[in-house]
Amino acid sequence: MSLKAIHILFIIASTALCFGFAAWAFWTGSHEEPANRLNLGMGIASAVLGVALVVYGRYFLKKLKDVSYL
Amino acid sequence: MEIPYVVHPRRDTGLYNAKVGIWLFLASEVMLFGALFSSYILLRVGAEAGEWPTHLLNVPIGTVNTLVLISSSVTVVLGWAALKVGNFAKYRACQTITVLCACAFVGIKSYEYNDKFHHYQVITKDGKVFDGHLVSRDKEAVVLHGHQIDASKGKALGVREASRHGDHGKEIEIKADDIKKIDNYGPAHNTYMSIYFTLTGLHGLHVVAGALVIAYILWPGAGMYKTDPERYINRVEVSGLFWHFVDLVWIFLFPVLYLL
CATH class of the missing domain: 2.30.30 (SH3 type barrels.)
Structure with missing residues (x-):
């Protein structure tokens, strides 16, 4: 497995973490009284980063389309 | 006698020597971290209800460290890609950022450790x-x-x-x-802190080791790029594989230790 392949795996795991963390932050932030603004902010930032990683992943695949996965 | 397959892959495996070596090493690392993760999970599910400590760690700081490591993985791979098309200056810039990210990670982790020892x-x-x-x-x-x-x-x-x-x-x-x-709240405080320090300490040592290897290839070892560029690019790829493994471990460590 080449660096390209493990990087794609890493980006998938990071994207899953970003969306998972966003869900955690929204859930914990909104279940407190008053709402935890820091958690809500981190949730929004994490969701945005998750989308950015998806865009980056597509760019990366295009850029290294000639490099082997092995 | 010349050692074969240091640059070009073997026909049967499709891999050059260093890549076989790093994957064997990473397999042993998976077993090491896998055993520690299993220990954590077994200790946690075996704890009495309500006894397992939660909310002891600073989530925003852990989040910043996660961002730092994700960024470093991106720069590692972009540096390698730049080197493959002959852009040494871009490679050097990207890897320098990687080393700086590693230093930032270790610095932030040290702050966290210091905080726990004064808590x-x-x-x-x-x-x-x-x-x-x-x-x-x-x-x-x-x-x-x-x-x-x-x-x-x-x-x-x-x-x-x-x-x-x-x-x-x-x-x-x-x-x-x-x-x-x-x-x-040092390692002796309770089971949770003990395994927290074990897992993050071991991971931190891997970050330091990875940064040292990347820095060596980047600066003192860069002369090989002029004499044997393909072998040099392979070295960069192998160091990048190790770095990605270290970052993947953190991607699992962060939610398990900080969020759950």
């Missing part, structure tokens, strides 16, 4: 539990900046739980004669 829990003889950062300590009294916590939840609560409810702490003086037990 104390005091249990008095009449059953009260105080939690906070050490201000001073002498033979007569201990002064903490923190708060008194609910003794019934004393084993599970941390500073973050109290701050959430608007209690940001105050200075509390506790006489030495009244103290039944005092200890900091």
